[in-house]
Amino acid sequence: MSDRPSTAILDRLSAIVGPSGLVTGEELRSRPAAWTRPAEPCAALALVRPRDTEETSRVMTACAEASVTIVPRGGATGLVDGILCAPDQITLSTERMTTIEPADPLAMTMVAGSGATIEAVQDAARNAGLFFPLDLGARGSATVGGTISTNAGGLRVLRYGMMRDIVLGLEAVLADGTVVSSMRPLIKNNTGLDLKQLFLGTEGTLGIVTRAVLRLRPEPVGYATALVGCPGVDEGARLLRAAQAAFQGRVSSFEGLWPDFYRLMTKPGRATPPLKPDYAFYAIIEMECLPEETDRFVDVLDRLMGEGTVLDAALASSEDQRQAMWRIRDRVENMNADGLVRAFDVSVPLDRMDGYVRGALARLNAIPDCRAVVYGHIGDNNLHWNTTRLDAAGNAAIDAAIYEPLAELKGSVSAEHGIGLEKRGKLPLSRSPAELATMRLVKRALDPDNRLNPGKIF
Numbered sequence: 001m002s003d004r005p006s007t008a009i010l011d012r013l014s015a016i017v018g019p020s021g022l023v024t025g026e027e028l029r030s031r032p033a034a035w036t037r038p039a040e041p042c043a044a045l046a047l048v049r050p051r052d053t054e055e056t057s058r059v060m061t062a063c064a065e066a067s068v069t070i071v072p073r074g075g076a077t078g079l080v081d082g083i084l085c086a087p088d089q090i091t092l093s094t095e096r097m098t099t100i101e102p103a104d105p106l107a108m109t110m111v112a113g114s115g116a117t118i119e120a121v122q123d124a125a126r127n128a129g130l131f132f133p134l135d136l137g138a139r140g141s142a143t144v145g146g147t148i149s150t151n152a153g154g155l156r157v158l159r160y161g162m163m164r165d166i167v168l169g170l171e172a173v174l175a176d177g178t179v180v181s182s183m184r185p186l187i188k189n190n191t192g193l194d195l196k197q198l199f200l201g202t203e204g205t206l207g208i209v210t211r212a213v214l215r216l217r218p219e220p221v222g223y224a225t226a227l228v229g230c231p232g233v234d235e236g237a238r239l240l241r242a243a244q245a246a247f248q249g250r251v252s253s254f255e256g257l258w259p260d261f262y263r264l265m266t267k268p269g270r271a272t273p274p275l276k277p278d279y280a281f282y283a284i285i286e287m288e289c290l291p292e293e294t295d296r297f298v299d300v301l302d303r304l305m306g307e308g309t310v311l312d313a314a315l316a317s318s319e320d321q322r323q324a325m326w327r328i329r330d331r332v333e334n335m336n337a338d339g340l341v342r343a344f345d346v347s348v349p350l351d352r353m354d355g356y357v358r359g360a361l362a363r364l365n366a367i368p369d370c371r372a373v374v375y376g377h378i379g380d381n382n383l384h385w386n387t388t389r390l391d392a393a394g395n396a397a398i399d400a401a402i403y404e405p406l407a408e409l410k411g412s413v414s415a416e417h418g419i420g421l422e423k424r425g426k427l428p429l430s431r432s433p434a435e436l437a438t439m440r441l442v443k444r445a446l447d448p449d450n451r452l453n454p455g456k457i458f
């Protein structure tokens with residue numbers, strides 16, 4: 001883009017959003033390019049901050065008329081470089097669209113602006129005596145719009161589903177400025193195409209989400225939480241099934257920790273290890289239940305210990321102990337501190353997980369200087385790997401060890417983080433040529449000039 005058109009579009013955007021709604025120069029460069037690139041400044045021509053759907057629509061129309069491409073930006077916590085910008089692109093931030101309307105206590109719904117953080121929505125729901133179930137480590141920064149656009153999962157998918165299962169309606173602005181409003185607070189609505197799904201998990205390539213109707217739940221009555229040691233992941237899966245049966249599906253989290261991950265997280269000076277460090281597999285299991293139901297949980301654990309399915313277990317007996325247990329799972333910064341800086345997010349069917357992890361670990365351990373740990377939301381088939389960063393050949397060997405087996409196992413190269421820029425090349429491992437062609441057809445239909453987040457996913 002030459003200087004003159006860029007000045008013209010900035011003037012036009014400033015007229016729409018007001019001077020404080022447009023960020024350029026040093027202020028823009030002080031923002032990171034992406035979560036994964038904290039030292040790299042945002043490269044965009046400008047960051048525009050519309051206040052509502054109407055301003056967003058006018059911004060999109062102006063950019064379409066000036067042939068400028070747009071990169072949507074929420075809380076910038078995405079892990080696949082989905083918000084990365086080129087110098088001639090405008091990034092559209094939702095940070096001024098943070099309004100959360102009062103919850104409807106009967107319908108158990110809430111309308112939130114796309115820039116509201118997940119933590120703010122959780123707090124607002126709690127203040128209304130209700131519960132917003134989506135939860136993830138990035139809750140303080142990740143936004144409603146960002147979690148919709150990546151179809152985020154997190155810690156309670158087992159019981160409440162992913163963002164796709166929580167959003168009842170939404171409003172989005174297309175590349176040409178058209179507003180598509182589907183803000184109905186309905187659980188059932190079979191009236192043709194479910195248009196909101198076009199914007200769930202499509203990473204800002206089909207529209208800018210500006211508002212959403214969220215489904216709330218009753219607040220959990222309490223939790224029973226345990227850390228268990230098992231002979232392997234298959235036994236862990238049996239524990240999960242037994243607990244689901246005993247508690248009528250009220251298991252809300254089932255997090256798997258392989259021993260190297262457990263040892264890393266419980267090194268001296270980090271979390272105190274509740275169990276000894278040499279079991280082949282650990283799990284944090286949490287269910288929603290009344291305090292008086294805890295005995296039934298202990299019965300399940302005792303029975304499985306008698307069978308050898310569970311080798312040891314520590315039950316949290318206070319909220320402090322529960323939080324301490326979760327810190328073993330959540331303090332992901334410990335991996336960065338130990339040089340395990342490359343993060344992977346894949347899905348594998350639970351009954352194939354043991355073979356997959358053993359095979360991948362054998363390949364990873366054979367790569368010179370490679371270290372790796374594995375853990376994840378295994379109740380949802382979701383594994384996270386963290387590995388060392390090596391040279392290009394070493395990194396390619398790590399990628400191959402982790403991704404190559406997935407196609408044959410009917411796994412996925414991205415369980416919950418999306419594709420962004422980072423995993424574009426891996427997409428064909430999880431999607432057939434016909435699926436990819438259909439995705440491109442949808443993209444061309446909604447954004448024929450490729451103005452919205454171009455180059456992401458495809």
Ligand SMILES: Cc1cc2nc3c(=O)[nH]c(=O)nc-3n(C[C@H](O)[C@H](O)[C@H](O)COP(=O)(O)OP(=O)(O)OC[C@H]3O[C@@H](n4cnc5c(N)ncnc54)[C@H](O)[C@@H]3O)c2cc1C
Nearest residue numbers: 074075076077078082137143145146147152153154204209
């Ligand atoms: C510590 C940590 C823990 C995490 N844990 C989890 C986890 O457990 N589960 C999980 O699923 N993810 C997790 N993530 C990843 C991340 O938090 C999610 O992907 C989150 O949904 C991103 O939200 P965001 O607002 O930060 O979006 P951004 O990072 O700003 O954007 C993400 C993508 O969505 C697009 N986008 C953003 N807002 C909009 C909008 N309003 N309209 C259209 N497109 C938009 C962007 O263009 C980009 O492609 C974690 C990240 C961190 C840093």
